Amino acid sequence: MKLLGRFCYTLIFCFSFLISFSQTDTCHLRISLLTCGPGNELYSTFGHTAIRIIDSSNKLDVVFNYGIFDDSDPYFYIKFARGIMRYQVAGEYFKDFMEEYVEDKRSVAEQELQLSCTEKINLLNALKENSRDDKKYYDYQFYKDNCTIRAKDMIKKSTDQSIIFKNILPAKAPPSFRQLIHDYLDNGNHSWSKFGIDLLLGSHLDDVATNEQAMFLPDYLMKGFDSATIHQQKLVSDKKIILSSGTKKAESFSWLSPFFIFSLVAIVIILLSFNNSASTKKILNAFDIVFFFFIGLLGILIAFEWLGRVDEVCRNNMNILWAWPTHVVAAFLINKKTKFIKNYFRFAALIALILLIGWFWWHQQFNNSFAPLLVLIIVRGFFISTKK
Secondary structure: OEEHHHOOOOOOOOOHHHHOOOHHHHHHEEEEEEEEOOOOOHHHOOOEEEEEEEEOOOOEEEEEEEEEEOOOOOOHHHHHHOOOOEEEEEEEEHHHHHHHHHHOOOOEEEEEEOOOHHHHHHHHHHHHHHOOOOOOEEEOEOOOEOHHHHHHHHHHHOOOOOOEOOOOOOOOOOOEHHHHHHHHHHHOOOHHHHHHHHHHOOHHHHOEOOOOHHHHOHHHHHHHHHHOEEOOEEOEEEEEEEEOOOOOOOOOOOOOOHHHHHHHHHHHHHHHHOOOOHHHHHHHHHHHHHHHHHHHHHHHHHHHHHHHOOOOOOOOOHHHHOOOOOHHHHHHHHHHOOHHHHHHHHHHHHHHHHHHHOOOOOOOOOOOOHHHHHHHHHHHHHHHHOOO
């Protein structure tokens, strides 16, 4: 998925080369699916998909890319937070498309598609039509309408017969969308990004993905095409690696991961909680204010994403049950020692305990890094509620 600013992509040819294609020359077209491997940046963690078209008679080699977006918009991050992401399709020469992947040492695999001449014409015309200024933009949705899904759907809509996909998912335990995403985040060592995604994205992400829904990920679409058939023959006639890259082994543990840091803090605070010295009580009092204020800020962020986004990906988020937005106020009332405040934190501790006990049974999968935070809410909520 490319940043607009990182590319000198251009429409200088404005698909004028398409006009030169005649009905008698269509079998000189070679159409293939490009699957690009993950990169180091979060936006490239899941890879990328594009459609390559070669016209041997006119010596043209171009790529249609649905992953273009413009981060130079001054309101980009506000729109991003609200789920308003305007992507577009653009065409560029193959050699220009490959520059980023060569520079970033990302792999690129190519699958040549066995399409009839008519189907190639249909796809070509559809891509041309879709690239018009008034039609090239679309509202990007991570796992429902992204650049990979767009490429798949354009190919499917252009065929005379339906593409038949074989099952590429485990039959006994098909993964949820969250589990599919976790695989990439773990391989890319994005533990903090995983924490943020699991914090903000709601229970919809825990729905089990169907075979074709899993193809929102480039690797899964590539697997789907590998085993697919059309016209009673394989959809892919040839597959090759255009650009290879060394695979980076995922680290199983990181000292800077949120789980380790939160666990370390939890252990220290729990031990200090049983120390009754005056200095320790001051430290714990300061910690309680900062900690519950921090949890409250997380709750406000969850609520904002739940209510403010235009899509449903952040709705029905069970994390709001332990990250209460009201904590930002309650944190500064801890020393009041009123009955209301004591009951407030007692109830917060009770809810956190219930969530922890039912950890493996809730529909929404919690990030492991949430566990030490829940333990801290339970322990400190109990001690606050019993202060004299």
